[in-house]
Amino acid sequence: MKEILSCSLMELVKKIQSRELSPVELMTATLSRIDETHDDLNAVVAMVDRDFLMTQAAESEKRVMNNEAKPLEGIPLGVKDLEDVKGLVTSMGSVPFRDNIAENDSTQVERLKAAGAIVVGKTNAPEFGYTAITKNLVYGATRSPWNLERTPGGSSGGSAAALAGGVLPLVTSSDGGGSVRIPASFVGAFGMTTKTVEDAALFLDQVAGPSPYDPNSLPSSNISYSETVKEPLPRKLKIGFSPDLGYAVVQSDVAASVEEGVKVFEKIGHKVESLKSGPPMLGSEWAIFGGFELSAKLNHLFAKHEKDFGRAFLSGIKGIGHLTPEWWKELMTKRASLNDWCAEVFDRFDLLVTPTVPFDPPLAKGPFPEETEGRKQVPVGVAALTIPFNLSWHPAATVRAGMSKAGLPVGLQIVGPRHREDLILQAAYAYETEHPWHPDWPTTW
Numbered sequence: 362m363k364e365i366l367s368c369s370l371m372e373l374v375k376k377i378q379s380r381e382l383s384p385v386e387l388m389t390a391t392l393s394r395i396d397e398t399h400d401d402l403n404a405v406v407a408m409v410d411r412d413f414l415m416t417q418a419a420e421s422e423k424r425v426m427n428n429e430a431k432p433l434e435g436i437p438l439g440v441k442d443l444e445d446v447k448g449l450v451t452s453m454g455s456v457p458f459r460d461n462i463a464e465n466d467s468t469q470v471e472r473l474k475a476a477g478a479i480v481v482g483k484t485n486a487p488e489f490g491y492t493a494i495t496k497n498l499v500y501g502a503t504r505s506p507w508n509l510e511r512t513p514g515g516s517s518g519g520s521a522a523a524l525a526g527g528v529l530p531l532v533t534s535s536d537g538g539g540s541v542r543i544p545a546s547f548v549g550a551f552g553m554t555t556k557t558v559e560d561a562a563l564f565l566d567q568v569a570g571p572s573p574y575d576p577n578s579l580p581s582s583n584i585s586y587s588e589t590v591k592e593p594l595p596r597k598l599k600i601g602f603s604p605d606l607g608y609a610v611v612q613s614d615v616a617a618s619v620e621e622g623v624k625v626f627e628k629i630g631h632k633v634e635s636l637k638s639g640p641p642m643l644g645s646e647w648a649i650f651g652g653f654e655l656s657a658k659l660n661h662l663f664a665k666h667e668k669d670f671g672r673a674f675l676s677g678i679k680g681i682g683h684l685t686p687e688w689w690k691e692l693m694t695k696r697a698s699l700n701d702w703c704a705e706v707f708d709r710f711d712l713l714v715t716p717t718v719p720f721d722p723p724l725a726k727g728p729f730p731e732e733t734e735g736r737k738q739v740p741v742g743v744a745a746l747t748i749p750f751n752l753s754w755h756p757a758a759t760v761r762a763g764m765s766k767a768g769l770p771v772g773l774q775i776v777g778p779r780h781r782e783d784l785i786l787q788a789a790y791a792y793e794t795e796h797p798w799h800p801d802w803p804t805t806w
Contacts, residue, residue, distance in 0.1 A: 364525040366394050367800050370560035370695040373530050377425060377435050384425065384479075386436025387530075391437040391481060394528050401509055401806065404523040405439055406500040406676065407450050408467075408482040417479045424477075431477030432567060436471075438478040439529040441520050442486045446470050449480070454497030455486040455589040456669040457662055468572045469533055476567040484532055485519030488674045489655055493538030493543045493743045494727045495519055497516060498671050502725045506803040507769055514544030514743075521548045531555075531564070544760045546717035546772025549642075551789065551799055552759040555800050556621055558790040562586035565782070566700060570626035581779065585629075590786045598631040598788065601710035607639025609745040610736045612720040618771040619716045622762030625796045626714070626788075631672075634710070640702040640749050641695045646739035647748045650692065652681040696752055703753045707778045712788055715746050717759040717772030746774060756782045760789050761798035768796075 365373070365382065376382035395405050414437075421435035440446050443453055445463035450457045470480065485503045487495050487631055496502035505513040505521070506526030513522040517534035521544035524532050534541045534554040545552025553561040572578045578634040602623050605611050611619075613649050619785045627633050658797025667675065720733050721744060729743055750757045754774050762773035775792075777785040793799075 365390055366530065367804055369799055370530050370532065370554040371557065374563070376435065378430050380425060383743060384418040384421035385415065387435060388414055388437060388479065392790075393527065395481070398506075398526055398528050399719065400451040401504060402522045402526050403503045403507060404484055404519045404526065404528055405482045405499055406442060406485045407452075408448065409480060409639045414479060414481060415803050421479065423478065426570070431475075432563065433473065433531070435478035436478045436531050437481045437529055438473055439482060439520060439532040440467075440470055440480055441517055441533050441535060443482040443535060444470065444533055445491050445517070446480050448484065449483060452489075453501050454486050454499055455671075455674075456498050459499050459668040468574060469568050472568045473531075473607060475535070478531060483519075483524055484517075484529075486517065487515045487789075488671050490516030490535070490540055491651075491655070491674050491677065492516070493539065494723065494725075494729070495544075496726055497671075504725045505673075505722060505769075506806055507548065508767075509806060510724060511769065512547070512725045513723060514547040514718075514729070516540040517544045517554055518555050519551060521545060524548070524550055524554060524678065525802055527802060532720055536747075537624065537651065537753065538741075539744035539753050540792060541773065542717050542747050542757060542774060543743060543772075546759045546774075547770065549723040549761040549770030549801070551761075551793070552717075552772070556802070558590060558786060559587070559759075560794050562590040563785075567643050577761050582686075582783070584783060586783065589783050590790045592787065594787050594791060598626075598711040599709070600626055600631050600635050601713045602704055603636040603639060603713065603715050606715060606746055606749065607720050608642045608739055609716070610733045610738050610742060611716055612765070614721060614766045615716055615718075615771050618763035618765060619773050621771040622760070622771075622792075622796065623714055625792055626791060629791055629795050633714075636706070636713075638702070640699045642739060642745070643692075643695055643752055644739060644745055644748055646692045646695060647744075647752060648677075648679050648682075648741050649688075649775075652678050653684055656681065663707050679740050679783075684773055698751055699753050705753060707755075710728065711777075711784065713776040715774045715776070716762075717746060717774040718743060720743060721769050750776050754787055755779055758785050758789055760792050760796075
């Protein structure tokens with residue numbers, strides 16, 4: 362059944378709905394695979410009762426046999442341990458929260474369940490998603506199925522390792538500065554952390570749309586991403602390419618792999634032009650602002666539980682100092698400059714492409730490199746190329762460009778104009794069709 366778990370989400374959906382594969386068989390294989398890989402990967406860290414899971418799979422099978430299958434009927438789902446599943450712990454990877462049982466599902470989990478997915482358990486994450494290496498004092502370190510000495514990244518590292526290692530066919534993730542794109546790049550997935558672009562479109566069709574609980578949620582796009590993704594691109598695209606955004610320190614073989622990936626767009630008829638300037642570097646400001654937000658949420662716990670938090674996490678949170686009006690003005694000025702730069706880029710180009718991460722994944726327990734090939738890394742270097750587009754609110758994804766000299770996946774980031782997820786998906790699908798990476802996954806190591 363290991364071959365089944367190498368399938369993409371779309372392949373599994375088709376097999377179930379054609380009755381070639383039963384949800385009970387898939388759940389049995391999934392639970393076996395979790396057990397088989399846990400000691401190595403440590404990707405799935407909290408589980409739903411197994412008898413209950415088998416009961417749910419049997420109920421899914423009945424719906425399939427009665428021609429009542431939902432879009433994700435019987436698909437095992439792993440949920441990142443920063444997101445709530447009713448009745449399961451949401452530990453945030455933090456000892457003071459290790460017994461924090463969620464009272465409700467998140468909106469995303471609720472929608473995935475309604476589409477027929479079966480929550481199997483939680484996937485590991487760094488403490489409060491604070492770093493791009495997935496380790497914590499509750500569950501330990503997660504390792505990459507491509508190389509067990511390396512991290513799958515973070516903060517969605519448990520989800521990425523489970524997906525790439527053939528443990529779970531569907532996982533959730535989240536991204537505040539690269540937490541989807543970085544692990545997806547490190548494990549060679551399409552970030553949104555799915556195996557293929559078509560998988561991501563199906564996923565989006567189930568979860569996208571407004572929520573009264575989220576003031577930042579967007580209105581419905583009124584399109585089917587699954588149908589749109591396969592539509593021919595509306596025209597030959599003008600694509601801007603920046604190898605480093607003007608400041609990132611990129612590993613030479615990563616840069617070479619990305620440059621080869623960019624040629625794929627030229628091969629399929631699009632025009633690629635190199636950018637001569639980049640946006641302001643905002644890594645330090647992003648980290649300080651995020652740390653201040655977390656400190657505000659957790660400050661009331663520090664007096665009683667300070668010893669229970671991870672040392673690196675605590676030092677980062679408590680070391681940010683006080684935000685001043687002058688600092689805030691500087692941040693807003695830089696962010697306005699970033700917005701202006703993006704406006705100029707997307708006035709000239711349909712899409713922007715860059716490397717996703719500047720270097721190979723570090724060791725499973727870190728640290729991040731201070732230098733790359735003798736060149737000093739910039740602050741928050743691992744996310745130097747992803748952070749800007751969180752701050753500018755531009756959609757971005759990553760595709761597998763190739764492999765580094767160390768035999769590890771390299772990601773190419775595709776950034777689009779605001780609210781043009783459809784265009785990014787179409788471009789990524791065209792790229793994947795010409796330069797496929799599925800089904801090349803590390804199911805043994």
